[in-house]
Amino acid sequence: MKKTAAVGIILAALSGVRAAAPVNYTQHYTWKNVRTGASGGFVTGIVFSPKQKGVAYARTDIGGLYRLNSDDSWAPLQDYVNNTLWNEHGVDAVALDPNDASRVYIAAGIYTNSWDPYNGKIMSSTDYGKTWSRANFPFKFGGNMAGRQMGERLAVDPNKGSILYFGARSGNGLWKSSDYGKTWAKVTSYTAVGTHIVDPGDSGQNGDIIGLTFIAFDSTSSAAGTASKRIFVGTADSSATVYMSEDSGATWSAISGQPTGFLSHTGKYSPTEKALYVSYVDNANTYGGGDGYVYKYYVESKTWVKILDDNGTGFGFGGLTLDPQKNGTVMVTTYHQWWPDGNIYRSLDGGATWTTIWDFDWSGVQPPVKRRYDWDISQATWLPEITGDKTTGWMMGSIAINPFDSDHFLYGTGATIFGSHKLTNWDKNEKFTLSSLSYGMEETAVLGLTSPPQGPHLLSVVGDVGGWRHDNLDVAPSKAFLTPSWGTTRSIDHAGSRPNIVVRSGDGEGGLALSNDTGATWHIHASAGSWNGGRAQLSANGDFVVWAVNNGLYVSANEYPFEKVPNIPSGSYTTANDRNHNGLFYAAENSNFYVSTNAGTTYTKKTSSIGWIREIGVNPFRAGDVWIATDTGIWHSIDSGNTISRVGPATDAYHVQLGKSATSNGYPAIFAAATIQGWAGHYRSDDGGYTWTLISDDSNGFGTPGNNIYAADPRTYGRVYIGTNGRGIFYGDASATSPVPTAADAYGQCGGQGFNGPKACPHGYTCKVSNAYYSQCL
Numbered sequence: 045m046k047k048t049a050a051v052g053i054i055l056a057a058l059s060g061v062r063a064a065a066p067v068n069y070t071q072h073y074t075w076k077n078v079r080t081g082a083s084g085g086f087v088t089g090i091v092f093s094p095k096q097k098g099v100a101y102a103r104t105d106i107g108g109l110y111r112l113n114s115d116d117s118w119a120p121l122q123d124y125v126n127n128t129l130w131n132e133h134g135v136d137a138v139a140l141d142p143n144d145a146s147r148v149y150i151a152a153g154i155y156t157n158s159w160d161p162y163n164g165k166i167m168s169s170t171d172y173g174k175t176w177s178r179a180n181f182p183f184k185f186g187g188n189m190a191g192r193q194m195g196e197r198l199a200v201d202p203n204k205g206s207i208l209y210f211g212a213r214s215g216n217g218l219w220k221s222s223d224y225g226k227t228w229a230k231v232t233s234y235t236a237v238g239t240h241i242v243d244p245g246d247s248g249q250n251g252d253i254i255g256l257t258f259i260a261f262d263s264t265s266s267a268a269g270t271a272s273k274r275i276f277v278g279t280a281d282s283s284a285t286v287y288m289s290e291d292s293g294a295t296w297s298a299i300s301g302q303p304t305g306f307l308s309h310t311g312k313y314s315p316t317e318k319a320l321y322v323s324y325v326d327n328a329n330t331y332g333g334g335d336g337y338v339y340k341y342y343v344e345s346k347t348w349v350k351i352l353d354d355n356g357t358g359f360g361f362g363g364l365t366l367d368p369q370k371n372g373t374v375m376v377t378t379y380h381q382w383w384p385d386g387n388i389y390r391s392l393d394g395g396a397t398w399t400t401i402w403d404f405d406w407s408g409v410q411p412p413v414k415r416r417y418d419w420d421i422s423q424a425t426w427l428p429e430i431t432g433d434k435t436t437g438w439m440m441g442s443i444a445i446n447p448f449d450s451d452h453f454l455y456g457t458g459a460t461i462f463g464s465h466k467l468t469n470w471d472k473n474e475k476f477t478l479s480s481l482s483y484g485m486e487e488t489a490v491l492g493l494t495s496p497p498q499g500p501h502l503l504s505v506v507g508d509v510g511g512w513r514h515d516n517l518d519v520a521p522s523k524a525f526l527t528p529s530w531g532t533t534r535s536i537d538h539a540g541s542r543p544n545i546v547v548r549s550g551d552g553e554g555g556l557a558l559s560n561d562t563g564a565t566w567h568i569h570a571s572a573g574s575w576n577g578g579r580a581q582l583s584a585n586g587d588f589v590v591w592a593v594n595n596g597l598y599v600s601a602n603e604y605p606f607e608k609v610p611n612i613p614s615g616s617y618t619t620a621n622d623r624n625h626n627g628l629f630y631a632a633e634n635s636n637f638y639v640s641t642n643a644g645t646t647y648t649k650k651t652s653s654i655g656w657i658r659e660i661g662v663n664p665f666r667a668g669d670v671w672i673a674t675d676t677g678i679w680h681s682i683d684s685g686n687t688i689s690r691v692g693p694a695t696d697a698y699h700v701q702l703g704k705s706a707t708s709n710g711y712p713a714i715f716a717a718a719t720i721q722g723w724a725g726h727y728r729s730d731d732g733g734y735t736w737t738l739i740s741d742d743s744n745g746f747g748t749p750g751n752n753i754y755a756a757d758p759r760t761y762g763r764v765y766i767g768t769n770g771r772g773i774f775y776g777d778a779s780a781t782s783p784v785p786t787a788a789d790a791y792g793q794c795g796g797q798g799f800n801g802p803k804a805c806p807h808g809y810t811c812k813v814s815n816a817y818y819s820q821c822l
Contacts, residue, residue, distance in 0.1 A: 069737035071728070072780045075123075075744045077486045078502065078765070078773035081424030081520025083107070084509045085487030085770065086330075087456030088193045089138055090444045094368065096145030097448040099172070102461060103135035105188040106770030107487035109150055111173055116463075117484040121173040123771065126745025127724045131155070131162045133747060133770050134187025136213075137198035141205045142263075148173050149208065149225055151198050153185025156214050156252045160184060166198070166210060168225040179225055183216050190242045191254040191280065191328035193362060193379070193441020193456075194309050199259035203272045209293070211256025211277060212237075218256060218277060220293065234296045236287055240280035240307055242329045254280035254328045258311040260320065262343065265290070274343070276320055278308035280328060286311065286320075286341070301348050303339055309379070309441075310364040316371045317394060318343045321351075323376050325360025330439065333380040336360025340395055351395030352376065363443035369450050377440035377455060384411035386436040388443070388455070390470060399470070401436060401478075416470055420479035426524040427480060430459055430509045430531075435478070437462060454481065459509060461485065483520075490767025492536040492579075493755035495703070496543035497664065499562035501757060502765055504773055505533035505548055513563035517775055527566050528557055535579040538562070540623025540664065545586030549578050549593070556580055556591060558603075570603035581621040581629065583643055590629050590644040592617040597631060599644035612638055612647050620660035624667035628684060632657035637672065639685040650685040658750075661700040663712055664758045666790060671714065671733075673697035678716060680733060682790065682808040691733035691807045694718040698749040703756030703763065706730045706786045709793065711806040715739075715756050715764045717749035724749065726766065731787035732806020739764075739776060746774065788821050795819030 086105045093099035100112040108122035125133050134154025141147035153164030164185030167176045201207035210219045218234040242250035262274035271292040279285050284298035285308040306324040313320050325336040338352035338361050362379030372394035378387045388401040405414040411433045419435045421427045437457030446452035454463035466476035488506040495502050505511035511533045512521040530550030539545040546559040554568035555576025578593030591598045595614045598606040615633035622628035629640040631647055635656055638647035655676030663669035668684035677694040681687060697718035705712050714729040726740035746752055746766050753767030762778035786802040788794040794803050794811035796818040805811045805821035813819045
């Protein structure tokens with residue numbers, strides 16, 4: 045391409061996360077992940093530092109960035125993400141400085157479509173990801189868009205660490221920084237912005253230009269301290285997909301003789317061989333592709349050589365890695381190989397010959413494979429319930445060999461990270477152990493939580509991998525929900541008076557299931573039919589199910605056929621059940637609040653004037669006591685919704701749930717995701733909603749509250765469960781004395797001579813004197 049003047053927007057680099065929250069009370073909480081033992085989501089990239097042993101990072105599509113610990117577990121680096129920074133959990137690329145192990149960079153931004161209102165940013169850290177500075181871009185990035193496993197599209201010049209290049213999406217081209225990522229300018233001489241769109245008619249993840257796919261440098265093309273002369277850029281354009289500059293990015297041209305008809309997925313340069321390895325796939329769809337190969341470009345002879353072909357077997361190639369300690373050792377993963385399993389190819393001679401991690405075995409075994417490895421899933425024994433007979437994995441877009449240890453490799457899948465510390469056994473025709481190695485990496489999108497008053501403290505359901513019964517919050521469950529087993533499970537609920545009875549709904553045939561042993565075993569609801577998804581609630585005794593599905597409300601008694609609730613309009617309903625009154629159900633659609641007193645058979649509208657209703661929470665210990673989170677604040681009724689009034693200072697609320705009280709005769713603790721005094725955060729009230737304390741902090745933001753899922757523990761005071769959209773489930777426990785007052789329970793004692801308990805009453809009640817020795821909340 046012809047060189048043109050490099051002009052561009054200079055982007056401000058910002059540091060810090062946020063100022064102190066302007067609230068009256070704060071309380072320190074200890075927040076931990078509820079352990080599942082595997083990521084439960086798509087690990088899109090893995091990189092090792094070539095400078096410092098033991099330093100490695102993994103990026104995810106909606107769960108942020110992680111750093112490898114010495115024990116093979118992972119530490120999350122972006123739990124600060126809150127309501128205004130939530131799109132930073134989408135990591136579209138990660139890059140390390142080859143000469144300074146403390147420097148790490150990420151391209152942060154989750155969607156390029158209208159789902160994400162925020163533009164992307166390049167974030168830089170000089171302390172291994174502990175703190176970050178930000179350079180804002182004038183367009184969006186796509187950490188959860190199609191092609192997110194390609195890359196890396198962000199890279200640091202190995203000869204001059206102040207220089208970085210970033211390959212953008214959406215036709216925004218190539219960008220460069222010369223000051224360690226502080227400011228950026230568009231490389232106007234590079235005009236191949238990419239043409240590939242997975243589905244041009246899609247308004248979601250597949251409808252945008254994939255853009256550039258990878259950046260690689262030839263470290264031997266210049267001396268240390270000067271910009272590398274030879275740079276390679278991959279572009280999602282099947283007519284010409286790899287470009288090169290030999291003058292430090294001043295001019296660019298498509299490399300002649302390159303293969304056409306496919307997209308470059310990953311590119312790695314071998315300085316000892318003076319060759320670029322490129323994996324190819326026919327499209328960038330996250331879940332499907334049909335063809336591909338691997339080529340090698342020799343710089344000195346300017347020739348391309350095909351070194352691997354899928355031979356029309358229905359998959360492309362994805363992740364690719366080189367072993368810098370073993371010249372000519374290369375590994376590449378298949379991408380979109382669904383049967384009988386994903387595969388990994390390994391060559392010790394630069395791609396002249398290959399072996400695979402498994403070979404076909406037609407002796408009658410099922411699946412028909414002979415594996416080179418023993419499978420270790422001790423960290424997450426439930427994985428086979430999700431993966432079936434696929435032990436290598438799927439959606440394998442990234443693979444990396446440890447540059448300091450040829451025996452150590454890792455690769456990402458759609459559910460976990462697999463890897464080994466005995467990789468070279470492969471070369472000796474000896475088995476090695478392939479282990480799930482993503483402990484500490486919790487990446488599920490949580491869709492439902494419930495905390496029963498007996499049995500396990502928590503039951504959860506999530507997208508893609510189903511859900512669990514959590515008998516120990518700090519130990520991964522031994523199995524996921526089975527019979528039925530759905531990938532995405534939408535809701536879960538227990539019966540208040542008979543908490544052993546549990547219902548869940550999911551995306552799959554017979555999409556409603558019941559359990560009589562608190563989630564240990566399940567059966568499909570006898571009248572589920574072909575319906576699936578939606579939100580299901582149980583009556584207090586567990587004999588009625590109200591199912592918000594198919595744009596309406598339906599009710600079933602004792603597994604008899606569902607009947608549509610006749611007297612409310614069609615709509616998408618938020619629902620809740622009273623934990624103590626068997627016939628009492630609540631429902632909301634937009635701003636309309638409905639109550640049923642006959643087990644969901646009919647509903648009566650109580651109000652439409654309290655704002656947009658987002659969640660309904662019930663007092664687990666008292667019938668008719670209901671709380672409502674809306675876009676105008678928090679509302680409360682003590683008479684089953686007949687009268688409703690606004691409570692406390694919240695001006696906006698997404699969630700409200702109630703758990704165990706602070707004192708033996710106190711009102712339940714109330715938890716809310718709300719805006720109070722202008723600050724959006726997570727709060728608790730111990731005095732019936734009058735006074736609130738902030739329990740989230742600068743290190744724990746939980747993403748956007750609109751995508752959170754809430755449950756409060758009825759057995760442990762102060763404990764709340766927060767489900768996130770990509771960082772799994774957190775549970776929080778108070779680690780300091782509460783600074784806020786407590787309230788007596790409804791009808792509880794609130795005064796009298798010698799009384800030392802709480803003297804305030806919760807909202808809706810007044811402390812009235814009966815005699816000199818006794819006052820009561822009435």
